[in-house]
Amino acid sequence: STTGLYDLTKKEVSATLFQILGLKKELVPKIVKAGEWRASTKNAKCERLRKLDIDVIPVCGHDTASALLMTEVAKDRDALFLSCGTWSLIGTAVDRACTEREAYESNLTNELGYGSETYFFKNITGLYLFEKYKTQLEEKLGRKISFEEISSYVGQDFARKDKENGASGAENAGQENKEALIDMDAEVFSREDVQVKKEIDAFLKEKGVEAPGDDFSYFTLIYDSMVEKYKEVKEDIERILGRQFTKLQMIGGGAKSEVLAARIAQKLQLNVKAGPYESSALGNILLTLLYEKEVASVNEGREKICEASEVKYYRGNRI
Incomplete structure:
Protein backbone atom coordinates (compact mmCIF):
# COMPACT_ATOMS: atom_id res chain seq x y z
CA SER A 1 0.00 0.00 0.00
CA VAL A 32 -6.61 -11.30 1.61
CA LYS A 33 -7.45 -9.75 4.95
CA ALA A 34 -5.23 -10.19 7.98
CA GLY A 35 -6.62 -12.25 10.82
CA GLU A 36 -9.01 -14.36 8.71
CA TRP A 37 -8.74 -18.10 8.10
CA ARG A 38 -7.22 -18.88 4.70
CA ALA A 39 -6.33 -22.57 4.66
CA SER A 40 -5.01 -25.53 6.58
CA THR A 41 -1.59 -27.11 6.30
CA LYS A 42 -3.34 -30.42 5.56
CA ASN A 43 -3.55 -29.14 1.97
CA ALA A 44 0.14 -28.19 1.82
CA LYS A 45 2.52 -29.63 -0.77
CA CYS A 46 4.97 -30.56 1.99
CA GLU A 47 4.03 -33.95 3.46
CA ARG A 48 5.28 -33.08 6.97
CA LEU A 49 2.95 -30.07 7.05
CA ARG A 50 -0.03 -32.08 5.81
CA LYS A 51 0.21 -34.32 8.87
CA LEU A 52 -0.01 -31.33 11.24
CA ASP A 53 -3.32 -29.88 9.99
CA ILE A 54 -2.69 -26.35 11.34
CA ASP A 55 -4.93 -23.42 10.45
CA VAL A 56 -3.19 -20.71 8.40
CA ILE A 57 -4.06 -17.17 9.50
CA PRO A 58 -2.45 -14.35 7.46
CA VAL A 59 -0.96 -11.46 9.41
CA CYS A 60 -0.46 -7.90 8.21
CA GLY A 61 1.58 -7.69 5.01
CA HIS A 62 4.25 -5.47 6.59
CA ASP A 63 5.86 -6.27 9.94
CA THR A 64 5.40 -2.66 11.06
CA ALA A 65 1.65 -2.89 10.48
CA SER A 66 1.57 -5.88 12.83
CA ALA A 67 3.75 -4.03 15.34
CA LEU A 68 1.39 -1.06 15.35
CA LEU A 69 -1.34 -3.27 16.81
CA MET A 70 0.66 -2.87 20.03
CA THR A 71 0.26 0.92 19.99
CA GLU A 72 -2.71 3.11 20.85
CA VAL A 73 -2.44 5.53 17.91
CA ALA A 74 -5.57 4.13 16.23
CA LYS A 75 -7.74 5.31 19.13
CA ASP A 76 -5.61 8.22 20.39
CA ARG A 77 -5.25 11.03 17.86
CA ASP A 78 -2.85 12.92 20.17
CA ALA A 79 -0.27 10.16 19.79
CA LEU A 80 2.58 9.41 17.41
CA PHE A 81 4.21 6.01 16.98
CA LEU A 82 7.90 5.33 16.52
CA SER A 83 8.94 1.88 15.36
CA CYS A 84 12.63 2.07 16.21
CA GLY A 85 14.90 -0.67 14.95
CA THR A 86 17.54 -0.82 12.23
CA TRP A 87 15.18 1.51 10.40
CA SER A 88 12.77 3.96 11.99
CA LEU A 89 9.15 4.63 11.06
CA ILE A 90 7.52 7.60 12.76
CA GLY A 91 3.94 8.71 12.17
CA THR A 92 0.33 8.46 13.27
CA ALA A 93 -3.07 7.05 12.34
CA VAL A 94 -5.31 9.05 10.00
CA ASP A 95 -8.97 8.84 9.01
CA ARG A 96 -8.08 8.84 5.32
CA ALA A 97 -4.94 8.56 3.24
CA CYS A 98 -3.07 11.86 3.02
CA THR A 99 -2.05 12.28 -0.63
CA GLU A 100 -1.55 16.04 -0.75
CA ARG A 101 1.46 17.48 -2.58
CA GLU A 102 2.95 18.57 0.76
CA ALA A 103 3.06 14.97 1.95
CA TYR A 104 4.79 13.87 -1.26
CA GLU A 105 7.38 16.65 -1.02
CA SER A 106 8.07 15.74 2.61
CA ASN A 107 8.59 12.09 1.58
CA LEU A 108 5.75 10.87 3.80
CA THR A 109 3.71 7.82 2.88
CA ASN A 110 0.46 6.04 3.74
CA GLU A 111 0.11 2.40 4.68
CA LEU A 112 -2.83 0.09 5.25
CA GLY A 113 -3.00 -1.56 8.67
CA TYR A 114 -5.25 -4.13 10.28
CA GLY A 115 -8.98 -3.60 9.80
CA SER A 116 -8.48 -0.94 7.11
CA GLU A 117 -6.69 1.37 9.55
CA THR A 118 -4.51 3.89 7.67
CA TYR A 119 -1.13 5.09 8.92
CA PHE A 120 0.73 8.21 7.77
CA PHE A 121 4.47 8.14 8.40
CA LYS A 122 8.03 8.49 7.20
CA ASN A 123 10.61 5.73 6.91
CA ILE A 124 14.08 6.92 7.93
CA THR A 125 17.42 5.46 8.97
CA GLY A 126 17.25 4.22 12.54
CA LEU A 127 19.84 2.27 14.51
CA TYR A 128 21.59 1.03 11.35
CA LEU A 129 24.47 3.49 11.71
CA PHE A 130 24.68 2.88 15.47
CA GLU A 131 24.89 -0.89 14.94
CA LYS A 132 27.49 -0.52 12.18
CA TYR A 133 29.65 1.78 14.27
CA LYS A 134 29.42 -0.48 17.33
CA THR A 135 30.70 -3.43 15.28
CA GLN A 136 33.50 -1.37 13.73
CA LEU A 137 34.58 0.10 17.08
CA GLU A 138 34.64 -3.37 18.65
CA GLU A 139 36.98 -4.49 15.87
CA LYS A 140 39.19 -1.46 16.47
CA LEU A 141 39.35 -1.94 20.26
CA GLY A 142 39.56 -5.73 20.08
CA ARG A 143 36.77 -6.25 22.62
CA LYS A 144 33.01 -6.37 22.94
CA ILE A 145 31.17 -3.21 23.94
CA SER A 146 28.03 -3.63 26.03
CA PHE A 147 24.95 -1.49 25.51
CA GLU A 148 25.18 -0.62 29.22
CA GLU A 149 28.63 0.89 28.65
CA ILE A 150 27.38 2.90 25.69
CA SER A 151 24.27 4.08 27.54
CA SER A 152 26.31 5.18 30.56
CA TYR A 153 28.67 7.21 28.38
CA VAL A 154 25.94 8.76 26.23
CA GLY A 155 23.82 9.65 29.26
CA GLN A 156 26.75 11.51 30.84
CA ASP A 157 27.57 13.13 27.50
CA PHE A 158 23.99 14.39 27.10
CA ALA A 159 24.06 15.84 30.63
CA ARG A 160 27.39 17.56 29.95
CA LYS A 161 26.18 19.04 26.66
CA ASP A 162 22.96 20.34 28.19
CA LYS A 163 24.89 21.92 31.05
CA GLU A 164 27.27 23.60 28.61
CA ASN A 165 24.26 24.94 26.73
CA GLY A 166 22.93 26.35 30.00
CA ALA A 167 19.81 24.25 29.55
CA SER A 168 19.87 21.67 32.31
CA GLY A 169 16.21 20.75 32.70
CA ALA A 170 15.04 23.94 31.01
CA GLU A 171 12.98 24.34 27.87
CA ASN A 172 16.07 24.55 25.66
CA ALA A 173 17.46 21.24 26.90
CA GLY A 174 18.88 19.19 24.06
CA GLN A 175 18.67 22.07 21.60
CA GLU A 176 22.30 21.92 20.45
CA ASN A 177 23.69 23.33 17.23
CA LYS A 178 22.12 21.45 14.31
CA GLU A 179 25.29 22.03 12.31
CA ALA A 180 27.07 19.64 14.68
CA LEU A 181 24.70 16.82 13.66
CA ILE A 182 24.57 14.56 10.62
CA ASP A 183 21.68 13.94 8.23
CA MET A 184 20.60 10.38 8.97
CA ASP A 185 18.93 10.20 5.55
CA ALA A 186 22.10 11.05 3.62
CA GLU A 187 22.70 8.26 1.11
CA VAL A 188 26.23 7.60 2.31
CA PHE A 189 25.02 6.54 5.77
CA SER A 190 22.77 3.77 4.45
CA ARG A 191 25.45 1.96 2.45
CA GLU A 192 26.25 -1.62 3.35
CA ASP A 193 30.00 -0.93 3.40
CA VAL A 194 29.84 2.43 5.18
CA GLN A 195 32.89 3.22 7.31
CA VAL A 196 30.98 5.14 9.93
CA LYS A 197 33.67 7.23 11.64
CA LYS A 198 35.31 8.16 8.35
CA GLU A 199 32.04 9.21 6.70
CA ILE A 200 30.80 11.16 9.74
CA ASP A 201 34.11 13.05 9.90
CA ALA A 202 33.89 13.85 6.18
CA PHE A 203 30.25 14.97 6.50
CA LEU A 204 31.06 17.30 9.41
CA LYS A 205 34.23 18.65 7.76
CA GLU A 206 32.19 19.69 4.73
CA LYS A 207 29.96 21.70 7.10
CA GLY A 208 32.97 23.25 8.83
CA VAL A 209 32.33 21.37 12.07
CA GLU A 210 34.92 19.55 14.17
CA ALA A 211 34.63 15.79 14.53
CA PRO A 212 33.75 14.29 17.96
CA GLY A 213 36.58 14.24 20.49
CA ASP A 214 36.71 10.51 21.20
CA ASP A 215 35.39 7.21 19.88
CA PHE A 216 32.36 6.94 22.18
CA SER A 217 31.21 10.48 21.36
CA TYR A 218 30.14 9.16 17.97
CA PHE A 219 27.37 7.20 19.69
CA THR A 220 26.12 10.45 21.23
CA LEU A 221 26.24 12.16 17.84
CA ILE A 222 24.31 9.34 16.15
CA TYR A 223 21.60 9.33 18.84
CA ASP A 224 21.23 13.11 18.74
CA SER A 225 21.07 13.09 14.93
CA MET A 226 18.35 10.42 15.03
CA VAL A 227 16.32 12.42 17.53
CA GLU A 228 16.69 15.61 15.49
CA LYS A 229 15.32 13.78 12.45
CA TYR A 230 12.37 12.50 14.51
CA LYS A 231 11.69 16.09 15.57
CA GLU A 232 11.72 17.30 11.95
CA VAL A 233 9.28 14.58 10.86
CA LYS A 234 6.99 15.29 13.83
CA GLU A 235 6.83 18.94 12.80
CA ASP A 236 6.16 18.00 9.15
CA ILE A 237 3.27 15.72 10.15
CA GLU A 238 1.80 18.34 12.49
CA ARG A 239 1.97 20.97 9.75
CA ILE A 240 0.42 18.78 7.06
CA LEU A 241 -2.35 17.30 9.22
CA GLY A 242 -3.01 20.40 11.31
CA ARG A 243 -2.68 18.37 14.50
CA GLN A 244 -0.58 18.76 17.65
CA PHE A 245 0.82 15.69 19.39
CA THR A 246 1.43 15.33 23.11
CA LYS A 247 2.63 11.74 23.34
CA LEU A 248 4.62 9.12 21.46
CA GLN A 249 4.85 5.34 21.78
CA MET A 250 8.16 3.67 20.95
CA ILE A 251 8.24 0.04 19.89
CA GLY A 252 11.04 -2.16 18.61
CA GLY A 253 14.56 -2.76 19.89
CA GLY A 254 15.38 0.94 20.15
CA ALA A 255 12.70 1.34 22.81
CA LYS A 256 14.97 -0.60 25.19
CA SER A 257 17.43 2.30 25.26
CA GLU A 258 16.54 4.50 28.22
CA VAL A 259 18.88 7.30 27.16
CA LEU A 260 17.38 7.38 23.65
CA ALA A 261 13.78 7.31 24.90
CA ALA A 262 14.50 10.04 27.45
CA ARG A 263 16.22 12.18 24.80
CA ILE A 264 13.22 11.83 22.49
CA ALA A 265 10.87 12.91 25.29
CA GLN A 266 13.13 15.86 26.05
CA LYS A 267 13.71 17.16 22.53
CA LEU A 268 10.29 16.44 21.04
CA GLN A 269 8.59 17.60 24.26
CA LEU A 270 6.32 14.57 24.31
CA ASN A 271 5.38 12.01 26.93
CA VAL A 272 6.98 8.77 25.73
CA LYS A 273 5.77 5.22 26.33
CA ALA A 274 8.52 2.73 25.47
CA GLY A 275 7.42 -0.83 24.72
CA PRO A 276 6.48 -3.52 24.12
CA TYR A 277 9.76 -4.27 22.37
CA GLU A 278 8.97 -7.33 20.22
CA SER A 279 5.86 -5.68 18.82
CA SER A 280 5.79 -7.32 15.38
CA ALA A 281 5.73 -10.82 16.87
CA LEU A 282 3.24 -9.74 19.54
CA GLY A 283 0.97 -8.17 16.91
CA ASN A 284 0.97 -11.43 14.98
CA ILE A 285 0.13 -13.32 18.17
CA LEU A 286 -2.72 -10.89 18.84
CA LEU A 287 -4.30 -11.63 15.45
CA THR A 288 -4.14 -15.35 16.22
CA LEU A 289 -5.74 -14.77 19.63
CA LEU A 290 -8.53 -12.80 17.94
CA TYR A 291 -9.15 -15.62 15.46
CA GLU A 292 -9.25 -18.18 18.28
CA LYS A 293 -11.60 -15.88 20.23
CA GLU A 294 -9.20 -15.84 23.17
CA VAL A 295 -9.69 -12.06 23.25
CA ALA A 296 -12.76 -10.10 22.19
CA SER A 297 -11.03 -7.14 20.55
CA VAL A 298 -7.71 -5.62 19.55
CA ASN A 299 -7.90 -3.26 22.52
CA GLU A 300 -8.46 -6.10 25.00
CA GLY A 301 -5.65 -8.16 23.51
CA ARG A 302 -3.26 -5.20 23.48
CA GLU A 303 -3.99 -4.38 27.12
CA LYS A 304 -3.37 -7.97 28.21
CA ILE A 305 -0.14 -8.23 26.24
CA CYS A 306 1.13 -4.85 27.50
CA GLU A 307 0.35 -5.85 31.09
CA ALA A 308 2.59 -8.88 30.62
CA SER A 309 5.35 -6.91 28.86
CA GLU A 310 8.02 -4.47 30.00
CA VAL A 311 6.87 -0.91 29.33
CA LYS A 312 8.56 2.28 30.56
CA TYR A 313 7.44 5.92 30.61
CA TYR A 314 9.39 9.14 30.08
CA ARG A 315 8.07 12.64 30.67
CA GLY A 316 8.80 15.42 28.19
CA ASN A 317 9.40 19.09 28.93
CA ARG A 318 6.41 21.46 29.17
CA ILE A 319 4.05 18.51 29.74
Whole structure:
Protein backbone atom coordinates (compact mmCIF):
# COMPACT_ATOMS: atom_id res chain seq x y z
CA SER A 1 0.00 0.00 0.00
CA THR A 2 2.96 2.36 0.39
CA THR A 3 3.85 2.04 -3.30
CA GLY A 4 0.62 3.37 -4.79
CA LEU A 5 -0.25 0.00 -6.34
CA TYR A 6 -3.01 -0.24 -3.76
CA ASP A 7 -5.69 2.46 -3.70
CA LEU A 8 -6.16 3.25 -0.01
CA THR A 9 -9.35 5.19 -0.74
CA LYS A 10 -11.11 2.38 -2.62
CA LYS A 11 -9.34 -0.40 -0.66
CA GLU A 12 -8.38 -2.26 -3.84
CA VAL A 13 -5.59 -2.50 -6.41
CA SER A 14 -5.29 0.83 -8.25
CA ALA A 15 -7.09 0.43 -11.58
CA THR A 16 -5.78 3.84 -12.68
CA LEU A 17 -2.14 2.93 -12.17
CA PHE A 18 -2.49 -0.43 -13.90
CA GLN A 19 -4.20 1.28 -16.83
CA ILE A 20 -1.40 3.84 -17.14
CA LEU A 21 1.20 1.06 -17.07
CA GLY A 22 -0.76 -1.04 -19.56
CA LEU A 23 -0.94 -3.99 -17.17
CA LYS A 24 -3.79 -6.36 -16.35
CA LYS A 25 -5.08 -6.32 -12.77
CA GLU A 26 -5.25 -10.11 -12.97
CA LEU A 27 -1.46 -10.12 -12.57
CA VAL A 28 -2.00 -9.37 -8.89
CA PRO A 29 -3.28 -12.20 -6.70
CA LYS A 30 -6.40 -11.74 -4.63
CA ILE A 31 -5.83 -9.51 -1.63
CA VAL A 32 -6.61 -11.30 1.61
CA LYS A 33 -7.45 -9.75 4.95
CA ALA A 34 -5.23 -10.19 7.98
CA GLY A 35 -6.62 -12.25 10.82
CA GLU A 36 -9.01 -14.36 8.71
CA TRP A 37 -8.74 -18.10 8.10
CA ARG A 38 -7.22 -18.88 4.70
CA ALA A 39 -6.33 -22.57 4.66
CA SER A 40 -5.01 -25.53 6.58
CA THR A 41 -1.59 -27.11 6.30
CA LYS A 42 -3.34 -30.42 5.56
CA ASN A 43 -3.55 -29.14 1.97
CA ALA A 44 0.14 -28.19 1.82
CA LYS A 45 2.52 -29.63 -0.77
CA CYS A 46 4.97 -30.56 1.99
CA GLU A 47 4.03 -33.95 3.46
CA ARG A 48 5.28 -33.08 6.97
CA LEU A 49 2.95 -30.07 7.05
CA ARG A 50 -0.03 -32.08 5.81
CA LYS A 51 0.21 -34.32 8.87
CA LEU A 52 -0.01 -31.33 11.24
CA ASP A 53 -3.32 -29.88 9.99
CA ILE A 54 -2.69 -26.35 11.34
CA ASP A 55 -4.93 -23.42 10.45
CA VAL A 56 -3.19 -20.71 8.40
CA ILE A 57 -4.06 -17.17 9.50
CA PRO A 58 -2.45 -14.35 7.46
CA VAL A 59 -0.96 -11.46 9.41
CA CYS A 60 -0.46 -7.90 8.21
CA GLY A 61 1.58 -7.69 5.01
CA HIS A 62 4.25 -5.47 6.59
CA ASP A 63 5.86 -6.27 9.94
CA THR A 64 5.40 -2.66 11.06
CA ALA A 65 1.65 -2.89 10.48
CA SER A 66 1.57 -5.88 12.83
CA ALA A 67 3.75 -4.03 15.34
CA LEU A 68 1.39 -1.06 15.35
CA LEU A 69 -1.34 -3.27 16.81
CA MET A 70 0.66 -2.87 20.03
CA THR A 71 0.26 0.92 19.99
CA GLU A 72 -2.71 3.11 20.85
CA VAL A 73 -2.44 5.53 17.91
CA ALA A 74 -5.57 4.13 16.23
CA LYS A 75 -7.74 5.31 19.13
CA ASP A 76 -5.61 8.22 20.39
CA ARG A 77 -5.25 11.03 17.86
CA ASP A 78 -2.85 12.92 20.17
CA ALA A 79 -0.27 10.16 19.79
CA LEU A 80 2.58 9.41 17.41
CA PHE A 81 4.21 6.01 16.98
CA LEU A 82 7.90 5.33 16.52
CA SER A 83 8.94 1.88 15.36
CA CYS A 84 12.63 2.07 16.21
CA GLY A 85 14.90 -0.67 14.95
CA THR A 86 17.54 -0.82 12.23
CA TRP A 87 15.18 1.51 10.40
CA SER A 88 12.77 3.96 11.99
CA LEU A 89 9.15 4.63 11.06
CA ILE A 90 7.52 7.60 12.76
CA GLY A 91 3.94 8.71 12.17
CA THR A 92 0.33 8.46 13.27
CA ALA A 93 -3.07 7.05 12.34
CA VAL A 94 -5.31 9.05 10.00
CA ASP A 95 -8.97 8.84 9.01
CA ARG A 96 -8.08 8.84 5.32
CA ALA A 97 -4.94 8.56 3.24
CA CYS A 98 -3.07 11.86 3.02
CA THR A 99 -2.05 12.28 -0.63
CA GLU A 100 -1.55 16.04 -0.75
CA ARG A 101 1.46 17.48 -2.58
CA GLU A 102 2.95 18.57 0.76
CA ALA A 103 3.06 14.97 1.95
CA TYR A 104 4.79 13.87 -1.26
CA GLU A 105 7.38 16.65 -1.02
CA SER A 106 8.07 15.74 2.61
CA ASN A 107 8.59 12.09 1.58
CA LEU A 108 5.75 10.87 3.80
CA THR A 109 3.71 7.82 2.88
CA ASN A 110 0.46 6.04 3.74
CA GLU A 111 0.11 2.40 4.68
CA LEU A 112 -2.83 0.09 5.25
CA GLY A 113 -3.00 -1.56 8.67
CA TYR A 114 -5.25 -4.13 10.28
CA GLY A 115 -8.98 -3.60 9.80
CA SER A 116 -8.48 -0.94 7.11
CA GLU A 117 -6.69 1.37 9.55
CA THR A 118 -4.51 3.89 7.67
CA TYR A 119 -1.13 5.09 8.92
CA PHE A 120 0.73 8.21 7.77
CA PHE A 121 4.47 8.14 8.40
CA LYS A 122 8.03 8.49 7.20
CA ASN A 123 10.61 5.73 6.91
CA ILE A 124 14.08 6.92 7.93
CA THR A 125 17.42 5.46 8.97
CA GLY A 126 17.25 4.22 12.54
CA LEU A 127 19.84 2.27 14.51
CA TYR A 128 21.59 1.03 11.35
CA LEU A 129 24.47 3.49 11.71
CA PHE A 130 24.68 2.88 15.47
CA GLU A 131 24.89 -0.89 14.94
CA LYS A 132 27.49 -0.52 12.18
CA TYR A 133 29.65 1.78 14.27
CA LYS A 134 29.42 -0.48 17.33
CA THR A 135 30.70 -3.43 15.28
CA GLN A 136 33.50 -1.37 13.73
CA LEU A 137 34.58 0.10 17.08
CA GLU A 138 34.64 -3.37 18.65
CA GLU A 139 36.98 -4.49 15.87
CA LYS A 140 39.19 -1.46 16.47
CA LEU A 141 39.35 -1.94 20.26
CA GLY A 142 39.56 -5.73 20.08
CA ARG A 143 36.77 -6.25 22.62
CA LYS A 144 33.01 -6.37 22.94
CA ILE A 145 31.17 -3.21 23.94
CA SER A 146 28.03 -3.63 26.03
CA PHE A 147 24.95 -1.49 25.51
CA GLU A 148 25.18 -0.62 29.22
CA GLU A 149 28.63 0.89 28.65
CA ILE A 150 27.38 2.90 25.69
CA SER A 151 24.27 4.08 27.54
CA SER A 152 26.31 5.18 30.56
CA TYR A 153 28.67 7.21 28.38
CA VAL A 154 25.94 8.76 26.23
CA GLY A 155 23.82 9.65 29.26
CA GLN A 156 26.75 11.51 30.84
CA ASP A 157 27.57 13.13 27.50
CA PHE A 158 23.99 14.39 27.10
CA ALA A 159 24.06 15.84 30.63
CA ARG A 160 27.39 17.56 29.95
CA LYS A 161 26.18 19.04 26.66
CA ASP A 162 22.96 20.34 28.19
CA LYS A 163 24.89 21.92 31.05
CA GLU A 164 27.27 23.60 28.61
CA ASN A 165 24.26 24.94 26.73
CA GLY A 166 22.93 26.35 30.00
CA ALA A 167 19.81 24.25 29.55
CA SER A 168 19.87 21.67 32.31
CA GLY A 169 16.21 20.75 32.70
CA ALA A 170 15.04 23.94 31.01
CA GLU A 171 12.98 24.34 27.87
CA ASN A 172 16.07 24.55 25.66
CA ALA A 173 17.46 21.24 26.90
CA GLY A 174 18.88 19.19 24.06
CA GLN A 175 18.67 22.07 21.60
CA GLU A 176 22.30 21.92 20.45
CA ASN A 177 23.69 23.33 17.23
CA LYS A 178 22.12 21.45 14.31
CA GLU A 179 25.29 22.03 12.31
CA ALA A 180 27.07 19.64 14.68
CA LEU A 181 24.70 16.82 13.66
CA ILE A 182 24.57 14.56 10.62
CA ASP A 183 21.68 13.94 8.23
CA MET A 184 20.60 10.38 8.97
CA ASP A 185 18.93 10.20 5.55
CA ALA A 186 22.10 11.05 3.62
CA GLU A 187 22.70 8.26 1.11
CA VAL A 188 26.23 7.60 2.31
CA PHE A 189 25.02 6.54 5.77
CA SER A 190 22.77 3.77 4.45
CA ARG A 191 25.45 1.96 2.45
CA GLU A 192 26.25 -1.62 3.35
CA ASP A 193 30.00 -0.93 3.40
CA VAL A 194 29.84 2.43 5.18
CA GLN A 195 32.89 3.22 7.31
CA VAL A 196 30.98 5.14 9.93
CA LYS A 197 33.67 7.23 11.64
CA LYS A 198 35.31 8.16 8.35
CA GLU A 199 32.04 9.21 6.70
CA ILE A 200 30.80 11.16 9.74
CA ASP A 201 34.11 13.05 9.90
CA ALA A 202 33.89 13.85 6.18
CA PHE A 203 30.25 14.97 6.50
CA LEU A 204 31.06 17.30 9.41
CA LYS A 205 34.23 18.65 7.76
CA GLU A 206 32.19 19.69 4.73
CA LYS A 207 29.96 21.70 7.10
CA GLY A 208 32.97 23.25 8.83
CA VAL A 209 32.33 21.37 12.07
CA GLU A 210 34.92 19.55 14.17
CA ALA A 211 34.63 15.79 14.53
CA PRO A 212 33.75 14.29 17.96
CA GLY A 213 36.58 14.24 20.49
CA ASP A 214 36.71 10.51 21.20
CA ASP A 215 35.39 7.21 19.88
CA PHE A 216 32.36 6.94 22.18
CA SER A 217 31.21 10.48 21.36
CA TYR A 218 30.14 9.16 17.97
CA PHE A 219 27.37 7.20 19.69
CA THR A 220 26.12 10.45 21.23
CA LEU A 221 26.24 12.16 17.84
CA ILE A 222 24.31 9.34 16.15
CA TYR A 223 21.60 9.33 18.84
CA ASP A 224 21.23 13.11 18.74
CA SER A 225 21.07 13.09 14.93
CA MET A 226 18.35 10.42 15.03
CA VAL A 227 16.32 12.42 17.53
CA GLU A 228 16.69 15.61 15.49
CA LYS A 229 15.32 13.78 12.45
CA TYR A 230 12.37 12.50 14.51
CA LYS A 231 11.69 16.09 15.57
CA GLU A 232 11.72 17.30 11.95
CA VAL A 233 9.28 14.58 10.86
CA LYS A 234 6.99 15.29 13.83
CA GLU A 235 6.83 18.94 12.80
CA ASP A 236 6.16 18.00 9.15
CA ILE A 237 3.27 15.72 10.15
CA GLU A 238 1.80 18.34 12.49
CA ARG A 239 1.97 20.97 9.75
CA ILE A 240 0.42 18.78 7.06
CA LEU A 241 -2.35 17.30 9.22
CA GLY A 242 -3.01 20.40 11.31
CA ARG A 243 -2.68 18.37 14.50
CA GLN A 244 -0.58 18.76 17.65
CA PHE A 245 0.82 15.69 19.39
CA THR A 246 1.43 15.33 23.11
CA LYS A 247 2.63 11.74 23.34
CA LEU A 248 4.62 9.12 21.46
CA GLN A 249 4.85 5.34 21.78
CA MET A 250 8.16 3.67 20.95
CA ILE A 251 8.24 0.04 19.89
CA GLY A 252 11.04 -2.16 18.61
CA GLY A 253 14.56 -2.76 19.89
CA GLY A 254 15.38 0.94 20.15
CA ALA A 255 12.70 1.34 22.81
CA LYS A 256 14.97 -0.60 25.19
CA SER A 257 17.43 2.30 25.26
CA GLU A 258 16.54 4.50 28.22
CA VAL A 259 18.88 7.30 27.16
CA LEU A 260 17.38 7.38 23.65
CA ALA A 261 13.78 7.31 24.90
CA ALA A 262 14.50 10.04 27.45
CA ARG A 263 16.22 12.18 24.80
CA ILE A 264 13.22 11.83 22.49
CA ALA A 265 10.87 12.91 25.29
CA GLN A 266 13.13 15.86 26.05
CA LYS A 267 13.71 17.16 22.53
CA LEU A 268 10.29 16.44 21.04
CA GLN A 269 8.59 17.60 24.26
CA LEU A 270 6.32 14.57 24.31
CA ASN A 271 5.38 12.01 26.93
CA VAL A 272 6.98 8.77 25.73
CA LYS A 273 5.77 5.22 26.33
CA ALA A 274 8.52 2.73 25.47
CA GLY A 275 7.42 -0.83 24.72
CA PRO A 276 6.48 -3.52 24.12
CA TYR A 277 9.76 -4.27 22.37
CA GLU A 278 8.97 -7.33 20.22
CA SER A 279 5.86 -5.68 18.82
CA SER A 280 5.79 -7.32 15.38
CA ALA A 281 5.73 -10.82 16.87
CA LEU A 282 3.24 -9.74 19.54
CA GLY A 283 0.97 -8.17 16.91
CA ASN A 284 0.97 -11.43 14.98
CA ILE A 285 0.13 -13.32 18.17
CA LEU A 286 -2.72 -10.89 18.84
CA LEU A 287 -4.30 -11.63 15.45
CA THR A 288 -4.14 -15.35 16.22
CA LEU A 289 -5.74 -14.77 19.63
CA LEU A 290 -8.53 -12.80 17.94
CA TYR A 291 -9.15 -15.62 15.46
CA GLU A 292 -9.25 -18.18 18.28
CA LYS A 293 -11.60 -15.88 20.23
CA GLU A 294 -9.20 -15.84 23.17
CA VAL A 295 -9.69 -12.06 23.25
CA ALA A 296 -12.76 -10.10 22.19
CA SER A 297 -11.03 -7.14 20.55
CA VAL A 298 -7.71 -5.62 19.55
CA ASN A 299 -7.90 -3.26 22.52
CA GLU A 300 -8.46 -6.10 25.00
CA GLY A 301 -5.65 -8.16 23.51
CA ARG A 302 -3.26 -5.20 23.48
CA GLU A 303 -3.99 -4.38 27.12
CA LYS A 304 -3.37 -7.97 28.21
CA ILE A 305 -0.14 -8.23 26.24
CA CYS A 306 1.13 -4.85 27.50
CA GLU A 307 0.35 -5.85 31.09
CA ALA A 308 2.59 -8.88 30.62
CA SER A 309 5.35 -6.91 28.86
CA GLU A 310 8.02 -4.47 30.00
CA VAL A 311 6.87 -0.91 29.33
CA LYS A 312 8.56 2.28 30.56
CA TYR A 313 7.44 5.92 30.61
CA TYR A 314 9.39 9.14 30.08
CA ARG A 315 8.07 12.64 30.67
CA GLY A 316 8.80 15.42 28.19
CA ASN A 317 9.40 19.09 28.93
CA ARG A 318 6.41 21.46 29.17
CA ILE A 319 4.05 18.51 29.74
